Amino acid sequence: MHQPHQPVANGAPPHHVNGDAPASNGDVQPPGLRMSQTDQEIVRLIGQHLISVGLERSAALLMEESGLHLEHPAAATFRQHVLAGDWVKADHDLRALHDLLRDSPHVDPHNLAEMKFVVLEQKYLEHLEAGRALDALHVLRNELTPLQFDTARVHRLSALMMCADPHELRARAAWAGGAARAGVLARVQAALPPALMMPPARLRALLAQAAAHQAARCRFHAEPRADPRPDHVPFTLLADHHCSPDRFPIHSLQVLNEHCDEVWYCKWSPDGSKLASGSKDNTVMIWDFDPAAKRLTFRKSLEGHSYGVSFVSWSPDGRYLLAAGPEDCPDLWIWNMQTEQLHLKMSHSQEDSLTAVAWHATSDKFVCGGARGQFYHCSLDGALINSWDGVRVNALVCRSDGRTVLAADTHHRVRAYDFTDLTDRNVIQEEHAVMAMTLNAADTLLLLNVANQGVHLWDIRARALVRRFRGLSQGHFTIHACFGGAHHDFVASGSEDNKVYIWHINGEEPIAVISGHTRCVNAVAWNPAHHDALASAADDYSLRLWGPRPPNHS
Incomplete structure (x- = not known):
């Protein structure tokens, strides 16, 4: 035969x-x-x-x-x-x-x-x-x-x-x-040319590339695009991939009313297990997150912030929490989140205004500053390592190189400061005041909330404006936007019209506008580990948790 x-x-x-x-x-x-x-x-x-x-x-x-x-x-x-x-x-x-x-x-x-x-x-x-x-x-x-x-x-x-x-x-x-x-x-x-010898598992590689491309173009794909298993594509190959908005964090799951005044800020811990919220009521509240039940549970109130809490920042290792107040606040509070006790209350001068803070990647140093011209580089014990005189700061972020700090100042600029050799340079020039900013995980894109303009996305390597996101209302209030999704493919921001706006990073128009708050939404925070959870803080004294549509919700 x-x-x-x-x-x-x-x-x-x-x-x-x-x-x-x-x-x-x-x-x-x-x-x-x-x-x-x-x-x-x-x-x-x-x-x-x-x-x-x-x-x-x-x-x-x-x-x-x-x-x-x-x-x-x-x-x-x-x-x-x-x-x-x-x-x-x-x-x-x-x-x-x-x-x-x-x-x-x-x-x-x-x-x-x-x-x-x-x-x-x-x-x-x-x-x-x-x-x-x-x-x-x-x-x-x-x-x-x-x-x-x-x-x-x-x-x-x-x-x-x-x-x-x-x-x-x-x-x-x-x-x-x-x-x-x-x-x-x-x-x-x-x-070798592929005509002589094909690369191994070439069909799998092509399918994985196609799947990643479809996931990147999907309006609501917040989960990782690639699966570590080479024999597995995370969705069917038999039809084009489209995530349902039912799985996206745009559905109201929880309203938290424990604060007794305006809630100015919220931020997830690096592992996504806790949420910290800062309020005009002089407290930082810590909440535990259950990713299975999609619920936040009150854990502890960190008190004693006599000027209110307008900003908090978790150390990258999750062990410490920095809390800052509004413009007339000269103090910083550093909380040990393992013991849930005050580690240090820091104040250099009663004339200071310390409203912006950011941690270095090592979690043992941080920078702080404010609009009155203070700009400090400090150790975890509050010691002043060095400082920059006369820099009026609205917002700060630390880059991943461990030495460069980006500071948004009152001249509508974002400048890069190197505290090791005390050099600085201009990175971005805006036409209006930069009220808040955040850096993506890849350390390449900078998200700015700009007064009277809204949210702008900048490529900091090319020093080029990539996109102006449309829809939201922002005057002179400080509103904090954030990146979201496993690959930071999304941008979310609060708005003075009481709504939360969400955009895909590739488009200027919002893919979702979610209502629920009754006053200005000051901050939104996308969970860094559980990509189907989003929190928002507003002047209506509430926090809201947003997530996938509940199974029993019509």
């Missing part, structure tokens, strides 16, 4: 190794079957995927019926011999591949030497691991060294001859032994 041939090759002839040639090199399409280059590649992708899930016979039948091969025969045998550790035959296969590639304009000659080096390095290490020191020495002297490629690496390899046992060899070489053969294949494959 006739047996179908095995799927071994996917190639064009030597003068078409870049993959834009008609089927050839053993690819013979049956009479009457005419496939475009794209169709041929799709068939090969399907064949590769069938093999990866264990359907070898189906793949072989597909290749036989189509007259195609998955890979160039030399590439297929090279793969087989590398994985088997047959280095003599692998070297022969590599020479055949070199002959195919030598005259190709699409292949860097440097890559050919690297391919050879990678294979010989594995061969050398396996000889050492097996105790064949003379064979290893032969490879080192007569094969690796004459390549004259990465001589520093060759010197490090020669030092491995002194390893006492395989365990020491693997540790010093940072090498996985025979298990590294797949890595060798991957490194060689990266230098």
Whole structure:
């Protein structure tokens, strides 16, 4: 009985190794079957995927019926011999591949030497691991060294001859032994045109890219776009992806009325387990969040803030909470959130105005300032490290480099200050006052609440205005916007018209406008860990929790 041939090759002839040639090199399409280059590649992708899930016979039948091969025969045998550790035959296969590639304009000659080096390095290490020191020495002297490629690496390899046992060899070489053969294949494959050897799991990679693209374009996709499992796409492939707004945090879940005056600010802890709210009633309230029940529960009131609390900032490690007051407040409170006790009340002068604070990434230093010209760099014990005179600050954020602080000042600017060498430079110039600002997780985009303008998005690397978000009402009140979603694809802000506005970062018009508050919404906070939870604080004395539509809600 006739047996179908095995799927071994996917190639064009030597003068078409870049993959834009008609089927050839053993690819013979049956009479009457005419496939475009794209169709041929799709068939090969399907064949590769069938093999990866264990359907070898189906793949072989597909290749036989189509007259195609998955890979160039030399590439297929090279793969087989590398994985088997047959280095003599692998070297022969590599020479055949070199002959195919030598005259190709699409292949860097440097890559050919690297391919050879990678294979010989594995061969050398396996000889050492097996105790064949003379064979290893032969490879080192007569094969690796004459390549004259990465001589520093060759010197490090020669030092491995002194390893006492395989365990020491693997540790010093940072090498996985025979298990590294797949890595060798991957490194060689990266230098080969895909017409000769397809990248592994290529169909999965294409589907994952398509899924990520659809998720990025989805108006309501707040969850991570990529799944760590390569065999799993987080939504069906059988239809275009669209998240339902029912799963988006625009539905009122809870109204919290424990504050007895205007609520000026709210902020989630870095792990999303707690919410802190600051109020004109002189308290900071701490709330526990249950992500399963989507409920906030009152935990503790931090009291003694005699001027009210207009801003709070969690340290990046979640251990401390800084609380600042309005313009006439000269004090800062640092709360230890593990003991829930006051760590320090800081005041340098009763003439100070300390309304803006921001933590460095190390959680042991912070900056603070205000509109009266104070701008301090402080340690956790309140000691003044250094200061900048005459800088009238409305808002502060620390960049991830551990040294740069962005400060919005009363001249409508955002300037970068380096407290290590006391240098500064202009980053952004607005036409109106910057009332509040926040930085995205990637440290590339800056979100500004601008008086009489609303919310502006800036690319701080290009120093370019990316977008003006439309819809909200903002005069001279301080309103705090935020980024949201797993990839900070969303922007949310309060508004003087008592509503919460949400935009996708790629569009100027809001994707949602949610009502519920009866007075100005001063701040919104998107949970950094549970992306379907949003909190808002308003002048109506309330906090609100927004989340997915409850199951029993019509």
